[in-house]
Amino acid sequence: MKKKLLFKYSLLLLTALLIEWLLLLYSPFNIPKYIPSTPLRLDGLLLFVTILLILIFSSKEFLRQHPSASIYKLTTLGAITCLISETIFQAIRQPFLNVEGFNERLQYLLTGVIGISIFAAILSFFVAFQLKTRRTFYLVLMIIGFAVLVNLIKYFFPSLFTN
DSSP states (O other), X not given: OHHHHHHHHHXXXXXXXXXXXXXXXXXXXXXXXXXXXXXXXXXXXXHHHHHHHHHHHHHHHHHHHOTTOOHHHHHHHHHHHHHHHHHHHHHHHGGGOOOOSHHHHHHHHHIIIIIHHHHHHHHHHHHHHHHHHOOHHHHHHHHXXXXXXXXXXXXXXXXXXXX
């Protein structure tokens, strides 16, 4: 049953990623790159919301089938779901990248697969923690701590966050 769930939600996430990619880069609509009057990029926000929704729905369905599942299992399920769909998405996207050389393509591939999968694993942990414990206060504290940690890393190692 776990493989079926992984396949189902990996396929859903892959479909959503492809639709977002086509809509934002190749659609005839004049979709802005940034949300007006904010520094937030629309593609990043859509990616975040899409991954979060898939993680919530897949974790809830897995918990319905396996109520005693641990936070670790739920986190792993979400991380693997995202890893599968992101790997396939990056492989599909490779021929369309406007870059020269194998090294640049490999960098985009690895950054996308590894970076997004790590981000999804962290999100998956937060979702699993909330669904299993229902301790929203601790979840908020962990999210604030994570945001502080990311900002500290960004401050001391700014080159990690540039394109």
